[in-house]
Amino acid sequence: MKKVILAMLFLMPFAFAATMTVLSGQLELASLRYSPQPAEPGKYVDFWLGVSTKARDTLTDVECAVVPDYPFSIDATESANKTIGDMPPYSSAVLQFKLRVDANAVKGDNRLTLKCRTGGYDWGAANTTIYVQPQDAVLTIGKVEANPPEVEPGGMTRVTITMKNDAQTSLKDIALKLDLSSVTTPIAPIGSGTERRIGGLVPGESQSVYFEVMAYASAQPQVYKIPLDLAYADELGKTYEKTEYVGIVISATPRMDVILEDTKIIRPDTGGTVSLSVVNIGKSDVKFLTAKLLPSNAYSLLSPNEVYVGAISSDDSSSIEYKIFVAKDAPHTIDLPVQLTYTDASNRQHTETKSATMRVYTEEEITNMDLEQKAGMNIIVVGIGVAVLLYIGYYLYKRFVKKK
Known part of the structure; x- marks a missing residue:
């Protein structure tokens, strides 16, 4: 086995030293330190063991080892045994072991067993501990809920954010800030500020906070990605900062209508063109709009019944035309039902029927008027x-x- 260099114990830091006596007082073992501190599940930890003797005679064939009990193990490329060899009276040595920490190791002090022997003694064992804790304390957003789920321009909603401690250690001093400072974010807090605090969360615990917000009346319907700044600390005092994102949906229900623009048809049993206007009176733009004039006993279609319109912005309109022949027995008031199919700003498809009204007259009415x-x-x-x-x-x- 590989020989190790003898060294004086005072050359190593003793901040984490724990002295153990084995072999009837022939050897003293000191848990000098380990790195990183704390050890992290699923990674390696280097452990330094101090070995000293106060025997008046030289100890021969000194050998020490770690016992790879859970959650610690030794890779095949490493050796659990280290040979010091002969140790003169009052001499010391330092041994280094590379240990793998199991990915499922429990947070806290985990026992590590050490053992040594000499030419005249069998193995003597002693125990020390290594503190294990995940290096990154993970605070996650468990759930985001808005009530109502979608808010119209000028409307209000309550955004509830549930935070969960997914770490194996307790978290404290948790601060959340909903960042609404961007000029491109048409949302403002209502009734309270944009910061919330949670005193602490134990591993696996969740807690919710909420924000009351209002959408600007001029807000364009779409999904707004809002930064959520998080700051917190673990139980060892290490601080963390990160930014997550929550989505707030601003939507406006489309409102469409169809009105009669113009026609030269004034009496039954005649034909001509009817001009209609498709009007967007809602706050949301629409796109991929088609207009289909539905059949009726009051008229016959002389042109294709479906017209592709495309996009119509809010507070705008588009004209469409159909050629029809009015039946001889048509009523004085004729409904022109138009089926509108379109997609709103949130890419949701809508189909609805709106009717325009046209009038035909008797011969007497035509003359009198x-x-x-x-x-x-x-x-x-x-x-x-x-x-x-x-x-x-x-x-x-x-x-x-x-x-x-």
Whole structure:
């Protein structure tokens, strides 16, 4: 076995030393230190053992070893036994062992058994402890709930955040801050600030805090990713800081309508074009909109019944046209049911039917209301305009072209 260098014990730090006597007082063992402190599950820890003798005679064939009991083990490339050899009176040696800590090691002091022997004595054993604790104390967000789950522009919601201690050690001085400082975050706290505190959490424990927030009236419907700053400490006083994120959904229910823009159809048993306006009167933009004029006994469709409109922004509209022939027995008031299919700002699909209304008249009503006369007057005005233009053209022709 590999020989080790003899050294004076005072050359090693004694802050963690624990002296044990074995072999009828022939040897003293000192647990000098281990690194890292604390040891971490699933990783290695280096352990230094001090061996000294106060015997008046030289001790021969001195050998020491660690007993690899759970949660400690020795890799195949390492040796659990270290040979010192002969130790003169009042001499000392330092041995180093590389131990693997089991990934499931329990937090706290874990026993490590040591043993030594000499040429004249059998093995003598002693125990020491190594403190094991996960190096990273993990505080996680167990759950985020908003009530209501989605908030409209100008609306309020309560965001409840459940924090869970997933570490094997207790956590304390837990501080949470919901960071709403960004100019791109149209959300403000209501009734209280953006910071919360939790005194402490034992391993596996959860605790909830909540924030009351309001969306700006001008907020655009979408999911907003809000930073949540966390600060806390473990039971050894080591501090941690990290940033998680919570999502707040601002949505607006689309509100669509269809109204009649224009038509030249004034009596039954005639055909023509009806112009309709699809209006977005909600706070959410819509996209991929199609408009489908549904069949009716009051009219027959003379054009395709479905029109692709595309996107319509909030407080905007788009015009669509259909050619129809009104039935002879159509009622005076005719509903034009239009099925709208579209996707909102949250990519949710909607299908709804909105109706525009058009009116047809009896011959008596047409005469009394001068409906056709108005149409005729329009034709007369157009005719006069054309005649004036022709006269001006003829006059210019005679004056300039003919003279040449």
